[in-house]
Amino acid sequence: MTLPLVSVISINYNQAEVTCAMVASLQRITYPNLEIIVVDNASPTDNPDIIAERFPQVTLLKSTKNVGFAGGNNLGIAQAKGEYLLFLNNDTEVAPDFLEPLVQLFQQNPKAGIASPKIIYYGTDDLIQYAGSHGINTWTGRSITIGNLEPDHGQHNHSRPTQLADGAAMLVPRRVVDRVGNMPELYFLYYEELDWCEIIKRAGYSCHYVAEATVYHKESTSVGKASVLKTYYMNRNRLLFIRRNFSGWSRWTSALVFVAAALPKKAVQFSLQREWQHLRALGRGLRWNMQHPATT
Numbered sequence: 001m002t003l004p005l006v007s008v009i010s011i012n013y014n015q016a017e018v019t020c021a022m023v024a025s026l027q028r029i030t031y032p033n034l035e036i037i038v039v040d041n042a043s044p045t046d047n048p049d050i051i052a053e054r055f056p057q058v059t060l061l062k063s064t065k066n067v068g069f070a071g072g073n074n075l076g077i078a079q080a081k082g083e084y085l086l087f088l089n090n091d092t093e094v095a096p097d098f099l100e101p102l103v104q105l106f107q108q109n110p111k112a113g114i115a116s117p118k119i120i121y122y123g124t125d126d127l128i129q130y131a132g133s134h135g136i137n138t139w140t141g142r143s144i145t146i147g148n149l150e151p152d153h154g155q156h157n158h159s160r161p162t163q164l165a166d167g168a169a170m171l172v173p174r175r176v177v178d179r180v181g182n183m184p185e186l187y188f189l190y191y192e193e194l195d196w197c198e199i200i201k202r203a204g205y206s207c208h209y210v211a212e213a214t215v216y217h218k219e220s221t222s223v224g225k226a227s228v229l230k231t232y233y234m235n236r237n238r239l240l241f242i243r244r245n246f247s248g249w250s251r252w253t254s255a256l257v258f259v260a261a262a263l264p265k266k267a268v269q270f271s272l273q274r275e276w277q278h279l280r281a282l283g284r285g286l287r288w289n290m291q292h293p294a295t296t
Contacts, residue, residue, distance in 0.1 A: 004107075006099060006171075007082030008036045010090045011072040014046040018091050018218070023055050025093035031100055037079055038090070039063060039072040068188035069167070070196075077182055085177060087193070089168040091218040093122065101212035102171045105159070113176045113205020114197055116165040117213030120152060129217055131156035132209035135163035136194065138246065138254045140262055141238040143194065146209075162209040167193030169215040176205060186292075189229070191237035198245045231278045235263065236285030243294035259286065 008026060012019040019038060026036060037059045040048035052060040061075055073087055084103060088094070098117055106112050119130035131147030143164060147156045170193065180203045183196050197207055242254045263282060270279040 003031065003033045004083040004103065005033045005035060005081060006031065006084045006086050006103065007076075007080035008034060008086045008088050009073055009076030009080060010036070010038050010088045011041055011069060011076075012038050012043065012048050012051065012090050013041045013066065014043045015090055016043070016046050016048050016050050019048075019051055020054055022088065022090050022092055022094075023051065023058060027055075028096050029094060029099055030097050031103070034099075035059065035080070035082060037061065037076045039076045041068070041072045042066045068185060068192075069190075070183035070185040070187060070192040074182040074185065077177060080174070082174065084171055084173055086171050087167065087169070088215070089217065091122075092168055093216045093218075094169075095214040095216075098213040098215060101159075101210050105208055105210055106171070106173050109206075109208075111204070111206055112173075112208055113180075113200040113203070114165045114170055114172050115208040115210050116168075116170045117210050117215050118152075118156065119166055119168055120214060120216050122216040122218040126152040128152050128156065129219070130166040130168070130209075131211070132160065132162035133164035133166070136241065136245070139257050141242050141254060141258050157211045159211045160209055161206050163207060164194050164197045165207055168217045168219075172200070176200060176203075179203060187233070187237045187240065189233040189237075191234075191241045195241055195244060228277045228281045232281035232285050235266070235282055236288050239285070239289045240294060243289065 010022060023036060038051055039061045040063065042063050042065050048060060052058055059079060061079060063072060063075060077085060102115055102117060105115055116130060121127045121129050128147040128150045130145055133146060134144035137144055180199050183192055187195065201207060239255065239258055242251060242258065246254050263286060266282055267279060
């Protein structure tokens with residue numbers, strides 16, 4: 001029996017060598033029916049052509065401008081032919097047998113809408129990054145990830161429904177995308193995949209953690225772990241997510257706690273460290289939410 005085609009969609013931004021390492025790891029997988037789509041998000045200084053030169057089987061799409069994480073993935077969706085879409089960060093490498101368990105979940109469970117594998121921090125002694133999620137903390141707007149920074153001793157080796165997938169690696173059936181729509185682009189960077197999870201769940205589908213599949217994540221190679229860009233979008237979008245996905249008192253209390261407690265705490269921290277660019281980014285994120293609606 002022919003296994004369904006899986007379209008891998010990955011975003012490249014100024015990280016062609018990193019992306020090549022990801023593609024090389026995909027060349028070693030045991031799943032036989034795959035297409036790989038790399039979307040270059042208008043890399044300003046790094047030539048993405050080496051990706052297609054080294055791997056001619058890769059479809060390389062070049063955006064004329066940086067359209068963000070969701071926008072880039074949506075360009076990939078438009079070109080994908082697969083029954084399943086695998087959204088995979090370019091700063092990951094995969095275990096050879098990671099894809100079969102993910103596909104099997106959807107073939108066995110028609111109500112499954114999105115799933116992520118176990119994610120391990122690359123280059124560590126099997127430190128876990130993601131083994132499922134308890135969802136978003138209604139007071140802080142932060143994701144409550146299961147297993148983060150725990151050594152992997154098999155304690156999370158059981159697959160189960162979970163609250164949120166992880167944007168570093170997530171599989172979605174094409175039929176689900178056709179029903180709920182593409183990834184929301186108003187976030188640009190961070191929280192868009194979490195918002196998409198909520199959209200998918202509201203449409204009646206379930207979200208899953210698949211323990212038998214493993215992906216290794218180098219994390220934040222494109223943006224930088226302490227970049228001003230990350231400070232802006234992470235804080236802007238945390239509040240945006242609250243506005244879009246919480247309701248009633250939960251929405252108002254969460255937004256109030258975030259604005260009255262979390263943001264001032266970060267502002268004091270940046271001030272004491274004289275990180276004025278980060279402080280201004282924090283203010284810009286708050287102003288954006290005051291000036292823009294929570295819907296597209």
